[in-house]
Amino acid sequence: MKILIIGATSKTAEAIARNIYSTTNFELALMTREKVFSRDILRIKPIICDYMNPEALKAAVNFIQPQCIVNCVCAENVDECEKDHSKAIALNVTLVENLVSICRIKNIHLISFSSDYVFDGEKGPYSEDARPNPISFYGKTKHIAENTIRTGMMKGTIIRTNVIFGVSSFGKKNFIDFLIDKFEEGKPFGIVGSQFCNPVLTNEIALAVKSAIINSLYGVFHVGGSTYLSRYEIAKHVERIFGYAPEDIENSIINMIPSSELKQVAPRPLRGGLKTEISCDSLGLVFSDFDSALQNYKLQVNMKQKFYENYLI
Numbered sequence: 624m625k626i627l628i629i630g631a632t633s634k635t636a637e638a639i640a641r642n643i644y645s646t647t648n649f650e651l652a653l654m655t656r657e658k659v660f661s662r663d664i665l666r667i668k669p670i671i672c673d674y675m676n677p678e679a680l681k682a683a684v685n686f687i688q689p690q691c692i693v694n695c696v697c698a699e700n701v702d703e704c705e706k707d708h709s710k711a712i713a714l715n716v717t718l719v720e721n722l723v724s725i726c727r728i729k730n731i732h733l734i735s736f737s738s739d740y741v742f743d744g745e746k747g748p749y750s751e752d753a754r755p756n757p758i759s760f761y762g763k764t765k766h767i768a769e770n771t772i773r774t775g776m777m778k779g780t781i782i783r784t785n786v787i788f789g790v791s792s793f794g795k796k797n798f799i800d801f802l803i804d805k806f807e808e809g810k811p812f813g814i815v816g817s818q819f820c821n822p823v824l825t826n827e828i829a830l831a832v833k834s835a836i837i838n839s840l841y842g843v844f845h846v847g848g849s850t851y852l853s854r855y856e857i858a859k860h861v862e863r864i865f866g867y868a869p870e871d872i873e874n875s876i877i878n879m880i881p882s883s884e885l886k887q888v889a890p891r892p893l894r895g896g897l898k899t900e901i902s903c904d905s906l907g908l909v910f911s912d913f914d915s916a917l918q919n920y921k922l923q924v925n926m927k928q929k930f931y932e933n934y935l936i
């Protein structure tokens with residue numbers, strides 16, 4: 624089995640590559656826009672490709688001949704998507720459209736990521752069959768991409784996830800890193816108490832991707848941690864587990880603030896997040912609670928467990 628991962632420098636791709644490389648005998652092609660890997664390694668081939676060019680993408684897929692493509696490319700900054708529609712459409716929609724037509728013709732299994740931001744956040748967490756109603760431009764692009772895969776008459780898997788964290792050889796930061804940086808800085812800071820989600824470690828997303836590949840699972844799957852909490856509660860857990868909690872609770876440097884105080888350009892779903900029971904059954908997985916996932920992340924950060932690190936230029 625040969626798997627092509629596009630957007631291989633992403634946080635999610637790194638965990639997927641690590642898991643597939645260390646637990647299967649599959650071959651991996653890691654596609655990036657620029658040269659970042661120093662050399663081929665056993666069962667891993669780096670591919671540089673201007674994948675936003677449909678002809679270049681088609682030629683690369685013809686050359687690699689994968690049975691499965693995992694698309695990790697995205698315009699991820701929700702506020703930037705609100706301001707720069709053309710970039711958001713190109714990365715989140717047009718690339719998926721191009722991949723769907725290639726995969727349909729060549730009978731390739733396509734796995735692509737979506738988000739709880741396809742929902743409006745009125746009544747989360749949401750189940751797999753809840754009705755999307757995106758309120759941000761980012762959410763709209765993700766919803767259009769989902770529909771493209773759904774109606775694409777091909778082997779398509781949509782993995783919706785939310786607030787992901789994991790180590791990155793490319794220094795790509797996540798919300799937990801943002802909090803740790805704030806604790807290190809030591810100055811009081813505000814975190815919203817009204818935005819809810821169920822954060823998940825990239826390792827667990829990798830397990831879901833591997834299960835979808837091995838078991839040929841198509842359709843929509845939800846991948847999220849088993850703890851549903853607000854951004855403020857996330858900060859309190861990080862404060863405790865990463866050892867920043869003051870002895871006197873009154874001296875915590877985190878303040879709970881209302882969403883309006885952040886002046887975010889794009890509206891956010893307030894009660895977002897994803898129910899995962901149905902997906903867990905199909906994928907044969909149980910996702911960790913937030914404390915366990917954070918402990919795991921702390922270990923990975925301390926051990927500098929970055930899969931790509933030895934292969935970078």
Ligand SMILES: NC(=O)c1ccc[n+]([C@@H]2O[C@H](COP(=O)([O-])OP(=O)(O)OC[C@H]3O[C@@H](n4cnc5c(N)ncnc54)[C@H](OP(=O)(O)O)[C@@H]3O)[C@@H](O)[C@H]2O)c1
Pocket residue numbers: 629630631632633634635636654655656657694695696697698699714735736737738739783784785786787788795
């Ligand atoms: N992060 C979250 O909390 C979150 C939440 C819900 C859903 N998701 C979804 O999960 C998937 C993976 O997310 P991630 O956080 O792992 O991705 P990420 O770390 O932000 O990486 C995105 C990748 O997109 C590629 N890319 C191509 N053109 C780009 C451009 N102009 N600007 C930035 N990146 C560009 C890059 O790959 P190369 O440089 O290798 O080509 C980059 O590594 C995405 O579909 C995302 O929407 C993420």
